[in-house]
Amino acid sequence: xxxxxxxxxxxxxMLPQPDTVSAEFxxxxxxxxxxxxxxxxxxxxxxxxxxxxxxCGGAVEWFVATxxxxxxxxxxxxxxxxxxxxxxxxxxxxxxxxxEGPRMLTNVIQCDPESVRIxxxxxxxxxxxxxxxxxxxxxxxxx
Amino acid sequence: MIRAAWRNASIAGIxxxxxxxxxxxxxxxxxxxxxxxxxxxSGLHKADIDGFFCAGNAAPHIEDAENLAEQLGIRPRFxxxxxxxxxxxxxxxxxxxxxxxxxxxxxxxxxxGSDARSRGKRTxxxxxxxxxxxxxxxxxxxxxxxxGPMAFEVPFGGNIISSYALAAxxxxxxxxxxxxxxxxxxxxxxxxxGFNPSAMYRDPLTVADVVGSALIADPLHRWDCCVVSxxxxxxxxxxxxxxxxxxxxxxxxxxxxxxxxHWNIGQMPDFxxxxxxDCADAAFEAAGVTRDDIDTLQVxxxxxxxVLLQLEDLGFCAKGEGGAFVSDGxxxxxxxxxxxxxxxxxxxxxxxxxxxxxxxxxxxxLRGDAGEAQTPGAExxxxxxxxxxxxxxxxxxxxxxx
Ligand SMILES: [Zn+2]
Numbered sequence: 389x390x391x392x393x394x395x396x397x398x399x400x401x402m403l404p405q406p407d408t409v410s411a412e413f414x415x416x417x418x419x420x421x422x423x424x425x426x427x428x429x430x431x432x433x434x435x436x437x438x439x440x441x442x443x444c445g446g447a448v449e450w451f452v453a454t455x456x457x458x459x460x461x462x463x464x465x466x467x468x469x470x471x472x473x474x475x476x477x478x479x480x481x482x483x484x485x486x487x488e489g490p491r492m493l494t495n496v497i498q499c500d501p502e503s504v505r506i507x508x509x510x511x512x513x514x515x516x517x518x519x520x521x522x523x524x525x526x527x528x529x530x531x
Numbered sequence: 532m533i534r535a536a537w538r539n540a541s542i543a544g545i546x547x548x549x550x551x552x553x554x555x556x557x558x559x560x561x562x563x564x565x566x567x568x569x570x571x572x573s574g575l576h577k578a579d580i581d582g583f584f585c586a587g588n589a590a591p592h593i594e595d596a597e598n599l600a601e602q603l604g605i606r607p608r609f610x611x612x613x614x615x616x617x618x619x620x621x622x623x624x625x626x627x628x629x630x631x632x633x634x635x636x637x638x639x640x641x642x643x644g645s646d647a648r649s650r651g652k653r654t655x656x657x658x659x660x661x662x663x664x665x666x667x668x669x670x671x672x673x674x675x676x677x678x679g680p681m682a683f684e685v686p687f688g689g690n691i692i693s694s695y696a697l698a699a700x701x702x703x704x705x706x707x708x709x710x711x712x713x714x715x716x717x718x719x720x721x722x723x724x725g726f727n728p729s730a731m732y733r734d735p736l737t738v739a740d741v742v743g744s745a746l747i748a749d750p751l752h753r754w755d756c757c758v759v760s761x762x763x764x765x766x767x768x769x770x771x772x773x774x775x776x777x778x779x780x781x782x783x784x785x786x787x788x789x790x791x792x793h794w795n796i797g798q799m800p801d802f803x804x805x806x807x808x809d810c811a812d813a814a815f816e817a818a819g820v821t822r823d824d825i826d827t828l829q830v831x832x833x834x835x836x837x838v839l840l841q842l843e844d845l846g847f848c849a850k851g852e853g854g855a856f857v858s859d860g861x862x863x864x865x866x867x868x869x870x871x872x873x874x875x876x877x878x879x880x881x882x883x884x885x886x887x888x889x890x891x892x893x894x895x896x897l898r899g900d901a902g903e904a905q906t907p908g909a910e911x912x913x914x915x916x917x918x919x920x921x922x923x924x925x926x927x928x929x930x931x932x933x
Contacts, residue, residue: 405676463693495687
């Protein structure tokens with residue numbers, strides 16, 4: 389994981405500041421889990437973490453998602469003046485549609501950027517960023 | 532409570548500051564210059580302004596309403612600092628119209644200024660915070676930590692262009708839209724810029740030039756992206772009754788509606804559909820006109836895809852048919868739907884939040900003051916602003932007073 393973290397310059401990125409609402413999400417990644425919120429009233433799963441359900445206003449509870457999804461849309465970024473991304477181009481900036489319903493922004497990594505398509509199956513790949521862990525995704529064959 | 536009679540509102544004054552590159556003006560300087568010109572245009576006096584509207588922006592701007600009103604010497608009895616990104620001025624137009632209609636103010640100023648081009652690294656654009664800045668900005672910027680919803684997007688190296696690229700890619704996937712079709716939009720804006728001596732770029736541009744320019748974020752090329760300029764604008768709105776006694780031909784605000792769908796790009800519910808689809812029908816209904824009645828369209832063009840989505844969502848063509856719609860020169864001056872007749876953000880002027888320039892160009896057209904870019908006999912214009920990352924859309928229909 390450390391090699392990958394260095395390759396992705398994770399500690400040089402602007403990193404998240406966990407708060408009382410999001411801490412469970414970041415704590416989950418630290419143990420390799422993708423934790424999402426689900427509404428106890430309407431059963432809707434949501435991402436990013438929020439104090440209440442954005443669909444109905446109900447209370448939310450946490451659950452562990454599969455980490456599987458597919459690329460909903462993406463771009464291959466070929467120019468970015470901000471480091472460390474200037475050193476990382478070309479890289480894939482993508483919206484992943486998770487099996488549980490919500491979508492996440494991420495980078496699809498460990499692949500040829502030119503090979504990514506809308507519909508490409510992907511799997512969560514947590515990568516360390518200092519004391520935090522970021523949720524990246526890697527192309528995966530669907531079992 | 533006794534309610535005042537509802538009053539119709541008209542645009543009585545417009546002013547542009549200088550653009551595209553003005554190293555000696557600060558953001559507030561642009562606002563002051565545009566305001567002075569709008570006052571002179573209308574024949575009104577500063578003391579007449581009793582409603583103040585500007586789009587509060589992120590630090591380090593001090594362009595929040597209270598500071599800017601103080602600098603311009605205005606003592607408003609109605610103030611509004613709504614920020615929705617580049618569409619804020621269409622949203623403020625709605626708010627100003629309502630405030631005038633309700634009698635809460637008589638004469639409203641909407642004002643904007645930005646030294647985004649000349650300030651370089653300190654620039655922030657539409658919805659911008661440093662990591663979302665244009666890729667050629669902020670080369671020495673070093674990040675720290677990010678909280679809130681952005682904490683789930685910023686670490687992955689998105690910026691404004693890559694966010695719009697997500698929409699363009701999805702539109703191509705769903706509807707078969709091509710890079711050449713998107714390029715037609717940039718080509719039309721450049722053609723229109725040829726009529727505007729102040730435009731940043733005026734040399735003719737071809738589809739081959741656009742698709743042959745550097746890919747920034749697939750499928751968006753360099754010429755699919757707007758310019759970064761300096762600039763400012765001011766619009767003075769008053770009652771139609773009063774506007775009819777002033778120096779300029781009144782332009783009536785027939786309707787102004789807006790709709791938001793998300794703020795952060797990862798939360799966009801449908802990457803091929805903007806809030807314009809949620810408010811366009813209401814705008815036409817309130818104005819009592821149809822799409823066929825619109826003589827000229829001034830539409831936010833941060834990127835070519837921004838125009839394509841709005842053309843569809845405003846209902847000028849069906850969803851998915853935008854690519855074919857733009858491919859026969861309709862958007863050019865002299866075309867069937869002359870659009871961004873000043874050259875737009877793609878070729879003329881985009882200091883970060885372009886929405887006010889849409890209103891000003893529409894008014895020039897409806898007054899018959901657009902020179903070589905004039906749409907003959909223009910009586911109705913539609914304005915559509917997109918703010919944030921295709922997040923909050925504001926539309927308005929303006930009509931030349933009879
Ligand atoms: Zn719920």
